[in-house]
Amino acid sequence: MTSSVELKDFEASKTMRVVMGKYFQELTDPARPKKIAWCTSVGPAELLRAMGFEVYFPENHGAMLGSSRMATDLIPLANARGFSPDICSYLTSDIGSYLKGESPLNKMKLPGPPKADVLVFNTNQCRDVKDWFAFYAREWNVPCIGVHTPRAIGDVNETIITAIAKQIEALIPVLEKVSGSKFDLDKLKEVIAISKQCTVLWKGVLDAAANVPSPISFFDGTIQMGPAVVLRGTQAAIDYYEILLAELKQRIADGIGAVEGEKYRIYWEGMPIWGKLKSLATQFIELKTAVVASTYCNSWVFEALNPDEPFKSMARAYSELFICRSDEPKEAYIERMIEKYKVDGIFYHNAKTCPNNSNSSYNMPQRIQKKTGKPFVIVDGDLNDLRLYSEEQTRTNIEAFVEQLSQV
Amino acid sequence: MAGIQTDKTQYYCGIDIGASTAKLVVINSDNQIVAKTLGRSGIDYAKTAEQMLNDLTVTESLERSQIVKSFSTGYGRDNVPWADGKMTEIACHGKGAYFHFQKRMTVIDIGAQDSKVIHLDETGKQENFKMNRKCAAGTGAFIEEIAYRLALDISELNALAEASTKDVSLGSFCTVFAATEVLAKIRAGVDVTDIVRGAFNSVVKRIVEMDRVDGMLVMTGGVVANNPFLAKLIGQAFGTESHIVPYAQYNGAYGAALFAAEQARKLHS
Ligand code: SF4
Numbered sequence: 001m002t003s004s005v006e007l008k009d010f011e012a013s014k015t016m017r018v019v020m021g022k023y024f025q026e027l028t029d030p031a032r033p034k035k036i037a038w039c040t041s042v043g044p045a046e047l048l049r050a051m052g053f054e055v056y057f058p059e060n061h062g063a064m065l066g067s068s069r070m071a072t073d074l075i076p077l078a079n080a081r082g083f084s085p086d087i088c089s090y091l092t093s094d095i096g097s098y099l100k101g102e103s104p105l106n107k108m109k110l111p112g113p114p115k116a117d118v119l120v121f122n123t124n125q126c127r128d129v130k131d132w133f134a135f136y137a138r139e140w141n142v143p144c145i146g147v148h149t150p151r152a153i154g155d156v157n158e159t160i161i162t163a164i165a166k167q168i169e170a171l172i173p174v175l176e177k178v179s180g181s182k183f184d185l186d187k188l189k190e191v192i193a194i195s196k197q198c199t200v201l202w203k204g205v206l207d208a209a210a211n212v213p214s215p216i217s218f219f220d221g222t223i224q225m226g227p228a229v230v231l232r233g234t235q236a237a238i239d240y241y242e243i244l245l246a247e248l249k250q251r252i253a254d255g256i257g258a259v260e261g262e263k264y265r266i267y268w269e270g271m272p273i274w275g276k277l278k279s280l281a282t283q284f285i286e287l288k289t290a291v292v293a294s295t296y297c298n299s300w301v302f303e304a305l306n307p308d309e310p311f312k313s314m315a316r317a318y319s320e321l322f323i324c325r326s327d328e329p330k331e332a333y334i335e336r337m338i339e340k341y342k343v344d345g346i347f348y349h350n351a352k353t354c355p356n357n358s359n360s361s362y363n364m365p366q367r368i369q370k371k372t373g374k375p376f377v378i379v380d381g382d383l384n385d386l387r388l389y390s391e392e393q394t395r396t397n398i399e400a401f402v403e404q405l406s407q408v
Numbered sequence: 409m410a411g412i413q414t415d416k417t418q419y420y421c422g423i424d425i426g427a428s429t430a431k432l433v434v435i436n437s438d439n440q441i442v443a444k445t446l447g448r449s450g451i452d453y454a455k456t457a458e459q460m461l462n463d464l465t466v467t468e469s470l471e472r473s474q475i476v477k478s479f480s481t482g483y484g485r486d487n488v489p490w491a492d493g494k495m496t497e498i499a500c501h502g503k504g505a506y507f508h509f510q511k512r513m514t515v516i517d518i519g520a521q522d523s524k525v526i527h528l529d530e531t532g533k534q535e536n537f538k539m540n541r542k543c544a545a546g547t548g549a550f551i552e553e554i555a556y557r558l559a560l561d562i563s564e565l566n567a568l569a570e571a572s573t574k575d576v577s578l579g580s581f582c583t584v585f586a587a588t589e590v591l592a593k594i595r596a597g598v599d600v601t602d603i604v605r606g607a608f609n610s611v612v613k614r615i616v617e618m619d620r621v622d623g624m625l626v627m628t629g630g631v632v633a634n635n636p637f638l639a640k641l642i643g644q645a646f647g648t649e650s651h652i653v654p655y656a657q658y659n660g661a662y663g664a665a666l667f668a669a670e671q672a673r674k675l676h677s
Pocket of ligand 1: 353
């Protein structure tokens with residue numbers, strides 16, 4: 001079906017494309033003076049930047065493979081090499097991309113992802129990131145180091161913080177060896193301060209969605225989060241979010257919503273379905289339903305960062321994350337979100353290849369509905385592997401859910 | 409109910425274009441079915457819808473203008489040019505089922521390609537729903553596959569399952585694997601009645617693991633319309649009596665017609 005609705009883009013997006021383009025340009029420039037560190041999305045990026053690395057985030061590349069739908073052709077290549085179709089489809093699509101030598105970056109006239117000099121993971125999100133990085137470490141014979149964060153954390157207590165802070169510090173000797181430069185504590189404090197500023201601004205962007213009508217949707221967020229993901233700890237990210245935030249304030253002042261005639265407000269729990277974001281965004285607009293907030297976009301808010309306590313605050317920021325917490329804090333978090341964003345219902349994306357980001361399997365939706373009275377719908381799908389996605393079922397599930405919300 | 413048209417010559421229509429069959433129902437202002445028809449959904453839904461409505465008006469001597477409001481539902485709900493509105497099959501099955509019993513209930517619809525569990529409160533408000541995963545297990549497609557494997561006509565299955573004396577079970581989630589299990593049972597000389605009963609049990613299991621049942625258990629859809637014994641087994645598995653709605657196969661279309669009538673009344677009130 002063709003749709004008559006138009007997705008409202010932000011003026012700021014033009015600037016974002018320039019900022020992101022520059023990032024990738026520098027990263028893939030063969031003449032760049034800096035060493036490259038690969039980093040997981042909530043790995044110790046601040047430390048890597050402070051040590052002079054250019055930081056590359058393969059999950060971002062995974063998302064690009066998903067949204068360009070290149071993933072669908074590339075995942076089978078990794079499957080055939082023994083990477084199961086049941087594991088992270090960022091991993092399988094990225095390894096498939098490497099094996100085939102094709103990347104969405106090619107469309108930007110750039111060579112593919114840069115070769116790593118060191119790979120640095122944090123298992124706070126999953127074990128897959130470590131296995132993913134280990135593949136490249138074997139391919140290129142470079143060090144693969146990281147932080148092993150406990151999962152299903154209830155209370156983020158001092159014991160956990162101290163242990164993780166120590167693990168982060170322990171990375172320094174290897175990083176010094178690879179980068180050839182000495183660790184400088186003041187530089188780290190400086191980067192953490194900049195990263196914190198980025199967090200505050202990005203949180204401001206997400207908070208704007210508490211407004212009725214919401215000036216920004218989850219679907220916008222998945223695009224607008226680019227600089228917060230790949231450029232945290234740099235001035236470029238701060239400059240960008242100041243521009244975006246000003247535009248959001250203007251939209252609020254003018255009463256402009258991301259969804260024309262917004263009637264219902266939904267919280268998105270789980271990974272984006274990258275290859276279907278446009279059609280999903282369109283469907284929600286047609287249904288006058290704004291997906292106002294998500295766990296996913298909120299995952300790049302690191303409020304604990306504090307330059308006065310660099311290692312401990314990094315440890316806290318990386319471990320307070322929703323994804324590595326137990327169900328109790330997760331539920332409390334979603335309940336706060338429901339209230340803050342005036343949510344009518346919750347959409348759970350049960351991503352087949354990422355149980356880590358899927359929270360509908362342990363009876364949580366039922367518990368939250370019982371407690372808050374907010375209904376939910378669970379949609380089976382995947383972040384990147386569209387073989388696991390049913391267009392028709394998803395469409396009907398969403399429509400039926402909005403019909404349910406519209407009952408008086 | 410002020411301002412409602414009670415003129416019996418005014419009708420409302422609901423059409424449910426499902427994955428394999430299309431159902432069309434015309435109701436009067438007392439919500440009674442006055443005409444219904446069923447056909448294959450085909451590959452051109454708009455054409456199917458047009459043809460069905462046309463044929464029905466001819467056979468039932470209805471004027472199209474007497475149908476004052478029409479709603480569509482099912483996979484093809486967006487492709488019915490003459491529909492004034494659309495609702496999902498979830499809402500329509502709930503609507504149709506609630507109309508008959510007016511109680512807190514759980515509606516289970518077993519369709520050709522998917523199954524749904526819909527929870528309604530005592531006022532008919534939808535509280536929750538669930539569709540099966542994207543797989544044929546627990547749907548009409550599974551039963552069709554088993555009938556094919558056993559070289560039976562679908563219409564024979566209900567009586568065969570009922571005649572079974574042994575509890576045979578097919579363990580696999582997957583329709584293809586279950587079909588392989590059927591082959592193994594044939595090889596082992598298991599009686600065909602017991603194999604069919606095993607296939608029914610497999611559907612029961614897939615349905616039971618989908619969701620819970622609250623209140624009255626009401627079943628809809630073509631599969632239980634043709635296989636009432638299956639509905640009975642599902643009720644037993646949930647530990648409650650199952651009730652099949654009248655015209656179970658047409659229930660989605662009936663729900664759509666009720667929505668059409670409701671909207672017409674709203675506009676007139
Ligand atoms: S959290 Fe999920 S999507 Fe992200 S890397 Fe791990 S398995 Fe993949």
